[in-house]
Amino acid sequence: MSYILNSITLRTDNSEGGMAKLNEVWRDIVSGKLPLMHDSDGQFLQGLSPISRYSNYESDENGAYDLTIFTATAxxxxxxxxxxxxxxxxxxxxxxxxxxxxxxxxxxxxxxxxxxxxxxxxxxxxxxxxxxxxxxxxxxxxxxxxxxxx
Incomplete structure (x- = not known):
């Protein structure tokens, strides 16, 4: 049985450590380790684009925020x-x-x-x-x- 994630959310910020977390999640998505653009069997899902949604800001670009990565169609x-x-x-x-x-x-x-x-x-x-x-x-x-x- 294969499965697909609808979205992935992490709490981060624009610090060097925050960007490292973000880059790690993206590597896992692109590789298929996190099945957002691929199903859990590794099959690429056609017609979907990955989107980053920034929300739940602590203050402004200097504070923490939620980053949700999901896929969307045209x-x-x-x-x-x-x-x-x-x-x-x-x-x-x-x-x-x-x-x-x-x-x-x-x-x-x-x-x-x-x-x-x-x-x-x-x-x-x-x-x-x-x-x-x-x-x-x-x-x-x-x-x-x-x-x-x-």
Missing amino acids: DFFARMEQKAAAGAFKKYDFDGADIAEAANQAWAQVWSDKAAGTIFRTFTEDFESTVPGEYTKDGQAHCYLYIAIK
Whole structure:
């Protein structure tokens, strides 16, 4: 009997130790050790994208938060685009040589915009989707962020 996890949640922060925990969980997901993108028999699940949901913020980006990783279909992105168009979220889209570079650039821009006062984050929930270059048309890794704003 095979099974699939619906989501994985961990409590972490942006410290070096927190990022190490996060990277370990992602390695386990990508390898199939945690059956989120694969079933427990190791079969890859087609048509699903891994999404990170940041929520339950202790304060802001400097405090602890819950990170929930789940998979979604294309309709998730359509709904997020509608929410961004309605002004509930600001969308960030960055590309790079690899997903770490794309994600680092995206989050650096969010923090820069917050510091400059050009966005006002709610710290309720934010979403991230990173796509490795081997799965994109342009060969670049992409990071899509949807940041909840006031």
